[in-house]
Amino acid sequence: MKLPFLGPRDAPDPSPPAGPPQHATIVLLVDDELAQRQLFANALRSRGYYVLQARNGIEALDLAKGAGRLDLVISDVVMPGMKGPELVARLREHFPKLRVLFVSGLASADEVGGGGDAQFLQKPFLRRDLLNRVFEVIGPPRPDAGT
Numbered sequence: 001m002k003l004p005f006l007g008p009r010d011a012p013d014p015s016p017p018a019g020p021p022q023h024a025t026i027v028l029l030v031d032d033e034l035a036q037r038q039l040f041a042n043a044l045r046s047r048g049y050y051v052l053q054a055r056n057g058i059e060a061l062d063l064a065k066g067a068g069r070l071d072l073v074i075s076d077v078v079m080p081g082m083k084g085p086e087l088v089a090r091l092r093e094h095f096p097k098l099r100v101l102f103v104s105g106l107a108s109a110d111e112v113g114g115g116g117d118a119q120f121l122q123k124p125f126l127r128r129d130l131l132n133r134v135f136e137v138i139g140p141p142r143p144d145a146g147t
Helices: 034-046 057-067 084-094 127-138
Strands: 026-030 050-054 072-076 099-104 119-122
Touching: 026 034, 026 057, 026 084, 034 050, 034 127, 050 057, 057 084, 072 084, 072 127, 084 099, 099 127, 119 127
Parallel strands: 026 050, 026 072, 072 099, 099 119
Antiparallel strands: none
16 A cells, blocks of 8 residues: 655645744745745744744634734735635734735736735745835834744
8 A cells, every 4th residue: 555645735834843932023924835935934034033834724724823913924815725815804804903915926916905905926026025025014023033
């Protein structure tokens, strides 16, 4: 009997060892592409943001329940199952002031929606473009952000 191969898309994300420090700037990053998600997360962590990663909307909602608060969600627009705008609508039921940055290589800013204050970044983009846009949306991470 052969065991199923778990490819990179099915591999679980490394989870932070503990919850975020009390005053950390928490970013929920949602993208179904593992390589992109890891690149984005590494860039954000290098600047001091605390990053939670999810590969789809359902995982993102589960992480959000345990987070207590979120400062920003960065979500791909087009994902299997739940699309980014639907995820944001559901997250905003619990986090009404949640800031949003949509990213996509398939959709345009006009197609996204997600509330008038949602920002958009077209893929592909450079690491500095992501960091600059996050800084514009939520500012620098709080000093004790940790991870």
